[in-house]
Amino acid sequence: MTAADDAAELAPAQVAGPVLSVRQVDAYHAMAVVAPRIARGFRPGQFVAVAVGGPDTSMLLRRAFSIHDVRADHGGTVEFVFAARGPGTRWLADRRPRDVIDITGPLGRPFPLPRDCVSCLLIGGGYGSAPLFPLAGKLRARGCPVDFLLGAASADRVFGSLTARRTGRSATITTEDGSLGVRGMVTDALARVIHESRTDVIYACGPMPMLRAVTGFADRYEIPVFASVEESMACGIGVCMTCVLPVTGDDGVTRMVRSCVDGPVFRGQAVRWDDVGTIPFDALGAPGWRPPEPADPPQAQPDAQDGRRHAG
Amino acid sequence: MPADLRTKLGHVDLPNPILTASGCAGAGRELSRFTDVAKLGAVVTKSIMLAPRAGRPTPRMAETPSGMLNSIGLQGPGIDAFLQRDLPWLLTRGARAVVSIAGSSAGEYAELARRLSDAPGVTAIEVNISCPNVEDRGTVFACDPAAAASVIEEVRANTRYDIPVFAKLSPDVTDIVAIARSCVAAGADGLSLINTLLGMAIDTATMRPVLAGLTGGLSGPAIRPIAVRCIWQVKQALPDVPIIGMGGVRTGRDAFELILAGAAMVSVGTVIFHDPGACDRILRELGDELARSGLERLTDAIGLAQQSADAVRLGARPRMGSRD
Numbered sequence: 001m002t003a004a005d006d007a008a009e010l011a012p013a014q015v016a017g018p019v020l021s022v023r024q025v026d027a028y029h030a031m032a033v034v035a036p037r038i039a040r041g042f043r044p045g046q047f048v049a050v051a052v053g054g055p056d057t058s059m060l061l062r063r064a065f066s067i068h069d070v071r072a073d074h075g076g077t078v079e080f081v082f083a084a085r086g087p088g089t090r091w092l093a094d095r096r097p098r099d100v101i102d103i104t105g106p107l108g109r110p111f112p113l114p115r116d117c118v119s120c121l122l123i124g125g126g127y128g129s130a131p132l133f134p135l136a137g138k139l140r141a142r143g144c145p146v147d148f149l150l151g152a153a154s155a156d157r158v159f160g161s162l163t164a165r166r167t168g169r170s171a172t173i174t175t176e177d178g179s180l181g182v183r184g185m186v187t188d189a190l191a192r193v194i195h196e197s198r199t200d201v202i203y204a205c206g207p208m209p210m211l212r213a214v215t216g217f218a219d220r221y222e223i224p225v226f227a228s229v230e231e232s233m234a235c236g237i238g239v240c241m242t243c244v245l246p247v248t249g250d251d252g253v254t255r256m257v258r259s260c261v262d263g264p265v266f267r268g269q270a271v272r273w274d275d276v277g278t279i280p281f282d283a284l285g286a287p288g289w290r291p292p293e294p295a296d297p298p299q300a301q302p303d304a305q306d307g308r309r310h311a312g
Numbered sequence: 313m314p315a316d317l318r319t320k321l322g323h324v325d326l327p328n329p330i331l332t333a334s335g336c337a338g339a340g341r342e343l344s345r346f347t348d349v350a351k352l353g354a355v356v357t358k359s360i361m362l363a364p365r366a367g368r369p370t371p372r373m374a375e376t377p378s379g380m381l382n383s384i385g386l387q388g389p390g391i392d393a394f395l396q397r398d399l400p401w402l403l404t405r406g407a408r409a410v411v412s413i414a415g416s417s418a419g420e421y422a423e424l425a426r427r428l429s430d431a432p433g434v435t436a437i438e439v440n441i442s443c444p445n446v447e448d449r450g451t452v453f454a455c456d457p458a459a460a461a462s463v464i465e466e467v468r469a470n471t472r473y474d475i476p477v478f479a480k481l482s483p484d485v486t487d488i489v490a491i492a493r494s495c496v497a498a499g500a501d502g503l504s505l506i507n508t509l510l511g512m513a514i515d516t517a518t519m520r521p522v523l524a525g526l527t528g529g530l531s532g533p534a535i536r537p538i539a540v541r542c543i544w545q546v547k548q549a550l551p552d553v554p555i556i557g558m559g560g561v562r563t564g565r566d567a568f569e570l571i572l573a574g575a576a577m578v579s580v581g582t583v584i585f586h587d588p589g590a591c592d593r594i595l596r597e598l599g600d601e602l603a604r605s606g607l608e609r610l611t612d613a614i615g616l617a618q619q620s621a622d623a624v625r626l627g628a629r630p631r632m633g634s635r636d
Contacts, residue, residue, distance in 0.1 A: 011345050014589050051586055058378040060532050060586045104346075104588060234373050234380065235585040238342035241335075241358075241384045242373040256366045256387060261342065277524065278369050285364035285387070 012237070013037040014104045019095050020077055026156040028127050029093045030068065032079040033103055039076030042067055043110035044135035045228055045265045048080055049236030051102040052088035059088050061234045064260070066131035066205065067106060078105065081130040081159060107236050108264045111135050111203055111226055114144060118200035121193060122168075123149045123186055123214055125206020127159040131228060135203060136167060145169045147197040149189060151210070155180035170197060187213045199223055204268070206230070212273035225268030231259040246272040246280050254283040315602035316609045317595070319353070319576050321436050322476030322501040322554060326353040326408065326577065329610055330567065330595045333558045333581030334359055334412035334438060334480070335384065339398035340405070346588035350406035351595075356556075356579055357398065359414035359440040362423060364390040369524040374513040379532030379560070380582060381511050383525035386414055386443060391424060395431050408435040412480070413467075414443055422466040429472035437475055438556070439467050439500075442482035442507035444529045454482040454507070457494035468499030478556060480504035481542070483535075488542050489549045502554040504579070505542045509535055532582040536560030540573045547574025547615050562590070564597020571598075571610065572617040 017035035038048065049062035065080035084093040095101060111131075114120070120139050122132040129150050136146045148164035151174040158180055164171040172189050173181030182189050187210070193199070199221075204214045205228035218225045231243040238261035247262070248254045248270050256279065257263070272280060279286050317328040331354045337343045340355040349355050367387030374381045389398070394411075402409045411434050413424040421439060428434045441463050442454035453459040460479065468477050479495040481488060483506040492503055508529025513522040539559025547555060557575025560582070561567050567578040578598075583590045598610075607613050 014346055014587075058533075059375060060378070060380055060582060061373070061375045062586065102587070232371060232373070234375075234382075235588070237346070237588055239336060239338045239588075240373070240382070240585050241367065241387050242370070242382065244367070244370060244372070244387065276370075279366045283366045285366035285390070287366075289364075289366070 012041070012105055012107050014102070016100050017103050019097050019099045019101060020074065021097060022093065022095055025081070025159065028081050028083050028157075028159055029089075030079055030081050031092065031095065032069075032071075032077050033101060034074045034077050035103055035105070036074075036076030038078050038103065038105040039070045039072075042070045042078065042106045042134075044138055045111035045131055046106035046108050047131075047236070047264060048078060048103050048105035049107060049233070050080075050092065052091050054091075059091075062104070062236050063088055063092070064107070064233045064236045066128075066228070068130040068133060070134065078103075081127045083127060104236060108260055109262070111228070111265050113138060113142065114201060117143045119147070119198050120144050121147045121149060121197060121199040121202045123190075123202060123204040123206070123210075124151070124159065125186060125210040126152045126157055128206030128210075128228070128230065129159045129164070131205055132203060133160055133163055133167075140167070145197070147193060147199070148172065149174070149186050149193050151175065151186035151189075151206075153177065185213075186210060187217055190214065190217050194218075194221060194223065202226070202268075204228070208273065208276055211268065211271075212276075215268035215271070215273060219269065226265055227268040227271065228264045229259050229266065229271070231264070233260050236260050246275045246278070246283055248272060254280055256283055256285070315599055315607060316611075317599060317602075319610055319614075320554060321354065321410070321556075321577060322478075323474075324435055324476060328353045328595055329571065329575075329577040330591055330598065331356050331410065331556060331577055331579040332584065332591060333579035334440060336581040336584045339394065340402050340407055340409075341398070343584065343588060344405065347591050349402070352407065352591055353577055354408040354410045354435055355402055356410040356438055357394070357402075357412050358388055359386055359412040359443065360391050360394045360424065361386060361388055361414050362391055362420050364388065364393070371522060371524055372528075374522040374528065376511070376513060376530065376532075377534060379530055379534035380585075381513055381523060381528035381530055382508070383523045383528035385525060391427050395427065399431060399433065403433040409433060410436045410438055410478075412438040412440050414440040418463045418466040421463050422470045425467045425470040425477075429470065429475060434475055436478060437467065437471055438478045438480050438504050439464060440480050440507070442480050444482070444484070444508055444510040444527070452482060454480070454491055455485055457490050460491050461494045461498035464495045464498040464500050476501040478502040478504045480507055482507045483538050483542050483559075484510055489545050492546045492550060492553070496550055496553055500553075502556065503546060503550075504556040504558065505546060505575075506535070506539050506559045509538065531560070533560040533562050533566070536566060536569075540569060543570055543573040543575050544618070548618060551615070561594065564594050564599070564601050567594055567598045568601040568605075568613070571613050572615070574615040574618065576611075576614050
């Protein structure tokens with residue numbers, strides 16, 4: 001896998017972008033915005049943070065959405081997918097072409113791409129599949145076979161099943177109510193898909209329980225997983241410290257890292273899924289945690305692996 | 313002619329009064345991708361503690377009307393990493409660094425003050441004695457005049473003479489003036505008003521508190537009137553003590569409001585989450601506000617509403633025309 005560090009350094013931009021289109025896609029909405037500066041720097045897996053409610057809004061927190069598509073028309077457009085669940089996303093769904101929205105991006109670290117030609121399985125839960133399609137494009141361009149495994153509660157909540165069928169070497173759909181594809185969860189179909197497609201690497205995006213189950217399953221086969229997490233964020237740019245989760249570094253130390261700037265893509269095996277939502281007792285700086293003895297200098301540098309992990 | 317925005321942080325001259333609020337801009341690095349940190353009056357860092365700290369569990373935030381609750385719990389890298397990495401970065405970028413410090417005992421604050429005094433380039437120290445996100449409410453020193461004074465005394469005694477010490481106070485007290493007096497008597501060169509208010513939100517669908525830490529600090533425009541009131545009261549009681557005002561500032565007009573109440577500087581906080589370019593915009597808007605008001609110098613506006621109010625009380629016409 002190539003390191004993704006350089007991409008995170010590409011400066012994100014804050015853009016007042018005119019809406020190009022808002023379309024309803026089954027249970028979701030897809031909004032395309034003209035934002036050349038964001039489109040230029042984009043790599044699959046990165047996201048945008050959108051201000052909602054207009055200039056005098058009482059909703060202060062930005063909403064973070066994966067970038068689903070980038071196009072060159074109008075100088076560069078980005079499309080993201082969201083579910084209109086609360087007042088903020090409903091406001092967004094009500095925007096019309098030529099309305100201007102305040103959008104920052106591209107944010108976060110992208111999916112790392114394989115150096116060699118390997119068999120890639122892309123797993124999406126709900127509209128978590130949105131960032132997988134630009135990734136699939138990049139993988140195919142490198143000659144990697146791409147298989148899709150998409151799951152959701154019902155048929156209208158599976159995002160992109162047609163595209164997956166059209167563009168993937170294989171596409172497996174699971175729904176909990178059996179309204180599309182196989183009845184069950186993605187994990188129920190995982191073993192079969194891995195065997196049939198001889199998967200070398202898994203890319204996954206979706207709810208935490210799904211990512212946790214996929215990582216646990218892939219561990220049995222020693223298949224690396226790159227998981228894009230959906231933690232709730234306030235700023236998306238690394239300053240608010242609300243989107244943290246426990247991740248073990250290459251040095252064996254668990255830190256509470258920000259999913260917006262250290263993620264949203266993590267090595268699945270590095271995330272302590274069972275401890276998400278808690279501060280593990282052995283995490284750096286947990287209550288009762290003591291600094292290591294000064295006799296052990298590499299341990300004494302909490303950020304030896306990654307200078308950005310604990311900034312701020 | 314553009315208004316003269318220079319102001320004074322204690323005895324330190326600042327090119328303008330717009331600062332970042334502690335905890336809303338990290339140590340400046342992330343924000344620098346959206347704002348030129350050297351152009352700000354100063355960057356006030358997230359509160360630094362002696363040891364690395366993991367903070368509180370998630371969920372750590374909840375959106376509320378015109379505000380938010382946070383319960384980060386002072387997550388941070390500790391003073392060693394800060395001095396090694398974050399402070400030098402701020403200085404090489406040409407930013408002025410106001411370092412916020414937090415501890416659980418007066419001794420910890422003293423140690424932090426010593427370490428910062430030994431490091432070159434600290435513009436001022438803001439003593440966070442009012443973070444609501446700690447397990448033990450007894451360690452919210454800013455809720456008790458004697459406890460607040462004991463911390464400030466230690467910090468002042470251990471800080472190099474030429475570094476101003478500002479005490480950051482909590483609005484969650486009956487008499488903020490008493491706390492302010494006590495801090496100034498203990499040696500504070502100035503005061504930062506206000507920290508967040510302790511709040512709580514319950515998810516009616518799950519019927520459980522939204523925040524894993526149960527309670528959190530309320531910030532954002534929802535608390536601005538409380539900031540204005542606190543600044544006003546303290547400025548009236550202690551007219552010569554410089555105040556960094558903060559609390560829900562979203563526009564240049566809001567910053568101007570805090571300055572008219574008595575703030576010599578204004579920190580921009582929660583709105584940065586909404587608009588990472590907010591500091592630049594607010595600085596620009598504040599210049600426009602001053603120009604529109606016919607004031608040539610920012611320093612002329614500090615506490616001006618108090619004089620106008622006095623004039624009204626004395627039966628004279630207010631000097632300023634009423635604003636829309």
